[in-house]
Amino acid sequence: MKALMKDPLSLIVIGVAGQGNVVTSYLICNALVREGYLVTFGQSYPPQQRGGSVINYIRVSTEIQTSPIIPEGRADVIVAMEPVEAMRMLNQYGNPDVITMVNPRPIQAIDTTGLGVEYPSLDKIMEDIRGLSARTWVVNATEEAQKLGNAIMANVVLVGALVGSGVLPLDRKSMEPVIAERFPKAVELNMSAFDRGVELVKQ
């Protein structure tokens, strides 16, 4: 078992309900357990199927089973499928050492389409995210997934980006069986989404 960047290592994977971030977390957590790490994967989600933010807390350790929730101000990595959600998580869990990975594709809320709230400027959010993180990766996951044929694969592109960035002790070899098990009918397609994610952070 390789040593972790930090032990325990605390990651948040956040998205808007329907974006599929639970699958991102599920794939990563499964690969980590197979490699022998102790993992907890907690979720916080809205009761309705759509509209709210879905927070996934992933905690990895070589020796302890941690709380399934990350304490405030103590995330090591924040992976956000949506820019406003990245800022929401920084506010609660960010700190000067946090690494962020952001898919910059905005998803409106019913509050911004109809209840008088304005969606903030994307440039300003991205600038602030960078200013509040030790390192920021911008990964156009939705755009790349659309090029591969289906926007929903943005979640697997992000798995690739996260593994490619080296923040986790995982590689292609550790991800392939997990992806194959989760998508038995679309292994190649999802592996190409994964590979695209890896390439995006290597560029």
Added chain:
Amino acid sequence: MPDIDIDAPGTTLLLMGNEAIARGALEAGVGFVSSYPGTPSSEILPALAGVAKRRGLYAEWAINEMLAMMNAAAASMAGVRSMATMKQNGTNVALDFIATQIARGQRGGGGLVLVNCDDPGQRNSPNEQDTRHVAKMLGIPMLEPGDFQEAKDMTKWLYDLSEELDCLVMLRAVAKIAHTSGNVTLGELSKREHKAHFPLDAPIMAPGSPMMPHARVLQKVEMAKEKFESSLFNRYIGPDKPELLIIACGASWLHAMEAVRILQLQDRVGALKLGTIWPLPEKLIEEYLGKSDQVLFMEEVDPFVEGNVMEFAASLGPVGPRPVFYGKRSGHVPAFGELNPDAAIRAVAKVMDITYQPRPADYSKRVQAASEKEVILRSGTLCAGCPHRASYWAIHKALKLDGRDGFATADNGCMGAGAGAGGFYVAKIAGAMGSGAGLADGLGKLGQFGFDQPVIGGLGDSTFYHAGIPALLSAVWNRSNFTLIIYDNSATAMTGFQPHPGTGMTAMGEPGKAVSIEDICCSFGIRVEICDPFELDKTTDTVLDVLRDEANGPRVVIMRHECELQRARREKPPYKVYVDPDKCLGENCGCDRLCTRIFRCPGIRWNEETGKAEIDEITCSGCGLCVDICPQGAITKEALVPEAKELEEEIVGR
């Protein structure tokens, strides 16, 4: 979901607490499982149903939790190890039967385990409730897992306990264990063979039997207490004489341990994890109370262990240990809502008089300043393409046209969103399973007191089978004046698309006998209308007509359209939908941005730069409903799949 029956003892898997419970049942040799879906318990039954055929089990969705409990108890009395699983509201539904079952036992049959998942913070529930009180109230031995491994191991052990005591036993798991995943190392699968036979010579526990049932219960609780005193599910981590003793259970134990680590108090603070929740292991507790002058309780939802330990400590009299108690009563731990590591850190830091700052103050200041401007609210709503949005739109319009201050009731499940912006605020009251019909039934009998508002009762399809039928039957009998709308999306959607009697498919994926909602309603001899809510105008007219029907009793409208998420799992979207920028007049239209400001499907957004509506192709489900909303005809749909195309040609041809 992984197959939980892999035969590989010693292997470690990532399992959700619910899957770990299912695995524990397999290792114990469970033969019969019955359940009704409810988050956070919903994954246990499917995990077992998925392997049922090859493991020789029987696993079913019952129409409600009372039946799930009765079914499991019946199988156990015929010698088969059995399980019923449900959320806290379900345990309430089953409570009447549980109360008699615990008093009578299984007549020496197979072990009987009730798994109850509580939902602290009521993220997915109509209430926040601590079901541990049921164990105390009725005298049911209860365990509570503090991690995922224990969820499996406890479930397995509970079968031995249930058979040894010959009584129903319970597992209580909170959401952050049941619906959270972690490492679980597998044990041996059971090779038990299931043979059902109802023994006629077993002792009868019925009125007039030699032993009072209540006396029997008290005896079993005493026996359980003796076993719990030495249980390995209770354990202590910390110094011999801690300055502070934490007593914790469930996920709160993981939070408490995290707090001790973060505050670096491992040498000064100890934690006693209790896994045996009822009856409490009093000798063990007495021993630990003597180790510290200060005790802090960490538990979800109510101060259950806290109150019972304090009561026990008081019973020890002046010679017993007298620590200072902290917890929910003292205000050190929040009295409601889900707990987390921060709640534990704050409580421990306060007792130990430590200041804790998780990040530099200037960082907090900067991130808060940015967030104030940039973190928007995201209110929950119905999915893009959800048929309930169409139904609520039609009801909203019909109630306005009717003009008599009519309103709707809602029930549990997705259609509960009828009380919010996503349902145009048509629903004014919601409550328990079936109350969408029962409350309307009550309101519909107030005519003699001058009540003249039209009432629309509302239920989902699964809820109709669960608890709606008795309410409707009572309303027919007593001639209650209301309209019952049954939102039939052909799924128990919110809890994860479980089948129900209307779908005709069983939990094990076999064809059952389908029972249609309209057949049941028609058999009551009342007016029943069936609408596809996507035919908006027709549906609005029907609702209005039924509202104004002078029938002396309830009427039913079935809104039938499949759940969009369920449809999308099978097929591609039917339409490509887009806004024609030449036709959309934006703010100049006079529609007051009907599509985004009022209809508010998440698939439509407002482009501030162009001042016109547009479709978000990522969020849009392609249902095409909004085409009929736009008064300007600016929203256009293009058929994508052959079936939709044919249908459109047929309509155009007409």
